[in-house]
Amino acid sequence: MAAIIVIGAGITGVTTAYALLQRGHSVTIVERRRYPGMETSYANGGQLSASNAEVWNSWSTILKGLRWMLRPDAPLLMNPRPGLHKYSWLAEFCGQIRNYKQNTLQTTRLAIASREHLLAMAQRENIAFDFEPRGILHLYYDKPSFERAARANRLLGEGGLERHAVTKSELLAIEPALDADAGYHAGFFTPSDSTGDIHKFTRGLAEACVRLGGVLRLEADVGQMHADDRGVSVRVRDVSDRGEGDEVLSADGVVICAGVASRRLARMLGDRVNIYPVKGYSITVGLGDEAGRRAAPTVSLLDEDAKIVTSRLGRDRFRVAGTAEFNGENRDIRADRIAPLVAWAERLFPGMPTGEVVPWAGLRPMTPSMLPRVGPGGRKSVFYNTGHGHLGWTLSAATAQLAAEAVDQRFGRPG
Template sequence: MSKIAIIGAGITGVTTAFALRERGHKVTVFDRHRYAAMETSYANGGQLSASNAEVWNNWATVRKGIGWLLRKDAPLSLDLRPSWHKYSWLTEFLVGIRNYEKNSIETTRLAIEARQHLLRMAETAAIDFDIETRGILHVYHDAHDFEQAAKSNKMLQAGGLDRRPVGAEEIRTIEPALSGKYHGGFYTPSDFSGDIHKFVTGLTAHCARTGVEFRLGTNAEVMAERHGGVRVEWSPEPVGSADRFALQESFDAVVICAGVESRHLAMTLGDRVNIYPVKGYSITVQLDSLSDQTAAPRVSLLDERAKIVTSRLGSDRFRVAGTAEINGFNRDIRSDRIRPLVDWVERNFPGISTRRVVPWAGLRPMMPDMMPHVGRGRRKGVFYNTGHGHLGWTLSAATAELIAMQVGPAH
């Protein structure tokens, strides 16, 4: 039985633990939080969306981004203060435009494959995660955006996705609660949504029952051993000067699933993984009354102009998420970024009370080419499953299987 350490107990870390334990490995998961799924896996948009697999690396995104720089309520916010990390990432983002079509098709295929793995995990672990299998509806306000979406749809179809155009009247049929005027939309009946935090919490409990050890609330560092394998040194959080890295253990291999902290860990292991933290925001609207619940949509939505996604989480919660903020490791929840999400709800679903709204912000771990970093490091026994960006919930079950195959069977 091989001993495998995993750094990170978010969606990628816990799905990786599941896949490795199934193959007979002895798995230990480290995370600095006392509980699993407390960072980017806490309150995302909820969508498991192959229909959102188009990577951002294209000139249309760049042009829109430049136009948004001076708008406080724009979907993108960029702090222009100089930073080598930020500008090296942005440069590589521009270089990635040449692979826009290839990467979009590959991401679509991976997202479709991930569905079967995630649903199997949920069934095996008997997880209730507020799944809604009513598809995802993308809506467009004008003909130009709709025509651009039709071009993008050809790539998604090349990746194997069944996604069809719908007119303004059919939008009302698919989701009667949606108000406002729309030119048209695209509907993906095979996509679905759910609560990522509930899923990871449930899968963590299942993994613990099957023998995975979780060392939560620990600050961990990883060192590669000279002749193969790794050593993990850790201590409880918060770290005091006397007990810093007081404990250590050797493992046959390590999988780095540490989100935005993966770049730092990779550097200590001699690898370059140029992840940048791109902040996203969400609000969870509490649907306290029957009238609120009736007024809220059941179908998961994406408003292309506002770059806002929504998911219905059970009968009494409505998740609304969006925006991208390029501002380093800043985790502040800014009211000027939350306000557009609340305004969007009030404008599109005026029957919903926004009296009780829970705001949240998380840092998406994004590679400049928008592709997850899955594979071996330079040192023997070092692996990475990280950098999924805004598609961690969508892709993680597939990349967990990929990395488990690369680690190989237990011995």
């Protein structure tokens, strides 16, 4: 049995910890927040979406970003202010355009594999997380965009995803709450995709980790780390009101699952993990009465033109999320970025109330290839499971297994 420290109690951290505990390792999870799942795993779009596995590395994405640069409500917005990390990251992003096909295929296969692992965790630990296996419906408003999607769909199919085209009348039959006059051309439907509340799942799985013998160190900020082939030491500082000072934790190995902080932590360990924080926004709409609940959709949606996704979270909540903002580690919730989400919801679902709207912003940890960094680092005691971008919820259960396998290969699997 190896003693492993997992840094980060978001979705990738707790799934990794759970996979390690299932394999018989001793696990301590270190998290600087007061509760698990309080950063990027708090209020994302909620989609478990293999159908959204196409990577963004294309010249069309670059051109759209340039056209949208001066629009504050643009789906993709980049702060043009000079920044070495931002522009070097973008240069590597462009360099990955040649790997668009293979990276999309790999992401699709990971997403499909992740479904089975995630549902097995939820069933085994009896986690209630507003799970809805109703599929995901992609919307298109004109023939050219639909035809571009058809080309991408063939690639998703090559990766093993079953996703089929639907006519305007068929998409309205799949989700009757959609406004029939919103100008749809056609769509694609993926019946095997699903949705759920990532925050509820993360909290529930963290509790399961504790039941299995894991240690959850909350309000513990990582100061310094040292790693060599014999093990790792992590200095943590108590950031609670108690202020109990620093403590050094020692273990056989460490797995970095720290979202946008992973880049800084990797540097301490002598590794380069090129993650950029790509901000996304969401609103959670409260559906206060029966009329509001009937007016809101139950099938998850992805509007390809607006780059907006939705999820129905139980009876009383509707999540709308979207946009990508390149603005460093800025967590401000901007009114001009929230307003398009509200306007979109009101346009497609005019009968749905929007008087109770809770805005949120989170930082997606994104690599230039849009593939997560999973596996060993430069030292034998260091491992990574980070950089999942906008698909952390979708990919986490599969990458957790890959990270745990890497630990097993280094230390052996307990008998």
